[in-house]
Amino acid sequence: MRQIGKFITIEGGEGVGKSSNIAFIAEWLRQHGKDVIVTREPGGTPLAERIRQILLDKTETTMCSDTELLLMFAARAQHIDEVIRPAIQNGQWIVCDRFTDATYAYQGGGRGVSLERIALLETWVQGNLRPDLTFLLDLPVHQGMQRASNRSAPDRFEQEQAEFFERVRACYRLRATQEPTRFRVIDAAPALQQVQAQIEQVLHAIV
Numbered sequence: 001m002r003q004i005g006k007f008i009t010i011e012g013g014e015g016v017g018k019s020s021n022i023a024f025i026a027e028w029l030r031q032h033g034k035d036v037i038v039t040r041e042p043g044g045t046p047l048a049e050r051i052r053q054i055l056l057d058k059t060e061t062t063m064c065s066d067t068e069l070l071l072m073f074a075a076r077a078q079h080i081d082e083v084i085r086p087a088i089q090n091g092q093w094i095v096c097d098r099f100t101d102a103t104y105a106y107q108g109g110g111r112g113v114s115l116e117r118i119a120l121l122e123t124w125v126q127g128n129l130r131p132d133l134t135f136l137l138d139l140p141v142h143q144g145m146q147r148a149s150n151r152s153a154p155d156r157f158e159q160e161q162a163e164f165f166e167r168v169r170a171c172y173r174l175r176a177t178q179e180p181t182r183f184r185v186i187d188a189a190p191a192l193q194q195v196q197a198q199i200e201q202v203l204h205a206i207v
């Protein structure tokens, strides 16, 4: 009988530890016999990765918020068509680094694009496709920015000010309260092992 996978997304602001925790989730699921693919947004296909390069390029100083929004959804349409829907058809477990909640948080909360406009594009591009489960790694903005500052040169988003990331965080947290069955809010402040213990508890409940 064909397996039924799940579509899991991982969200959060800058420096919340998405990469290490995504690797942990994928490894944990594989150890529990699941066929897992790890992917990301914006990106996940050759074309969508090219769109990502434009979106993150900090020399793109004149990009207006509608262009940014449409490029996010252009990349997403390609990713859904080439990767996500086929993986769902194959019964695979998809672990995706960001998805449309990031558009609500960054373009909606951060840039101030109307949420109705985002919702229209969401329905247009995704139909009824939504994640089954979303981990929100939550961390006070100043801590996240401090962690992120130890990395390579900031991209177009990372060079935004703290107030932008406060709005991003507030929007994520609001969405989590509005959809409590889909979201699991993880306190990303403690040491990695403790963060992973919280994640593991959630995973145990769904496999």
Ligand code: TMP
Residues within 6 Å of the ligand: 040, 041, 042, 072, 098, 099, 100, 101, 102, 103, 104, 106, 107, 157, 158
């Ligand atoms: P990453 O650094 O987590 O790979 O994500 C790249 C940047 O893209 C990050 O700063 C968040 C931003 N982003 C949006 O603004 N909207 C979106 O819909 C997505 C998926 C990402």
